[in-house]
Amino acid sequence: MANIHPTALVDPQAQLDATVQVGPYTVIGPHVKIGAGTTVAAHVVIEGHTTIGRDNRIFQFGSIGAANQDKKYQGEPTELVIGDRNTMREFVTLHVGTVQDKAVTRIGNDNWIMAYSHIAHDCVVGNGTTLANNSTLGGHVELGDCVTIGGLAGIHQFVKIGAHAMVGFQSAVSQDVPPFMLVDGNPLAVRGVNVVGxxxxxxxxxxxxxxxxxxxxxxxxxxxxxxxxxxxxxxxxxxxxxxxxxxxxxxxxxxxxxxxxx
Incomplete structure (x- = not known):
């Protein structure tokens, strides 16, 4: 059986690999699946139709798979799918999708999602991305592989950010950012190429x-x-x-x- 702290509330229908670790006072709902080697810290809530892959690290106070904030949402069984080897730091909020779009929010592999970051409904996040503290992705946003989002940056709904791009600190992104570019500001401007990355x-x-x-x-x-x-x-x-x-x-x-x- 998974290593579940006695104060955690894990629904009997949840599917946890035997190597999963669950910390104190965490709550895991009936439609949750968690793969091998994943660790879930204290005071985390994982709910909804949420699938989490292998070797992820979920830090304390995260809200994973909650109902999205789209006013049209009526409780449909939409999904959140998270890949492997992701790190989700304190107070992250990751929401399920909507039937008006793909009905799934999808996060790939090897992503570094820092404290207080928000990934809204129907987002698609690639592999190897970094979201610094308080990064906010509105609904339907797409991030390519190896994108870096600076702290306190806000990404408008439906925006696409291409692979290897970098968004600077406190930027407001309301248009698509081509791959490889370095952007920042409010209003946003392209400053050059993300050469360091x-x-x-x-x-x-x-x-x-x-x-x-x-x-x-x-x-x-x-x-x-x-x-x-x-x-x-x-x-x-x-x-x-x-x-x-x-x-x-x-x-x-x-x-x-x-x-x-x-």
Missing amino acids: LRRRDFSAARIAAVKQMHKLLYREGRTLEDARSAIAALAQSTPEAAEDVALMERFLAASTRGIAR
């Missing part, structure tokens, strides 16, 4: 140069967005090593619905 992820000099060229085409030459997209596509031929990075940018720009941050 790319180097930490072992991007080669050629790939970083190609990313810098994409930034230049989007923001420094006065091009229309369509013209910039055509020029970016051509980079795959001149810099084959960066072909996947170019394709990532192309897919993001094609899928953007709110316009990109300038």
Whole structure:
């Protein structure tokens, strides 16, 4: 059996792997599933149709899988799905989805979600992201892999933030942020390329140069967005090593619905 503190309230229908640890005064509801190696600290509430993978660490006072804050929500059995090896610090709030969208809020693997962060209904969070203290994701937000969100930043509903982008401290994000970009402020502005983040992820000099060229085409030459997209596509031929990075940018720009941050 799982290592459950005697003061914890775990519904008999909950499905916990035998290696799960549950701390004092934690409450776990009937529709919860928790995978091997996950630890849940004291005073956590995990409810709703919530599935949590392997080797996650959930710190004290978290609210996981609660009913979302969409006024249209009528208690439908929507889901929260969390992957593996995530860290969720104190007072995080993660909500289930809505039937008006995907009916699931989805968080990937290896994410670092710091204290008081909020991930609202129908968000999709990739892998390897970092949400600093008090980061707030409105409903339907999408974060690509390896995104960093600075403390006290707010992300508007339906915004997409591309992989490897970084959002600075106290930023207000109401438009889509292309991959690799560094943005901050209120109003938000693109400050350059997230070069430090790319180097930490072992991007080669050629790939970083190609990313810098994409930034230049989007923001420094006065091009229309369509013209910039055509020029970016051509980079795959001149810099084959960066072909996947170019394709990532192309897919993001094609899928953007709110316009990109300038």
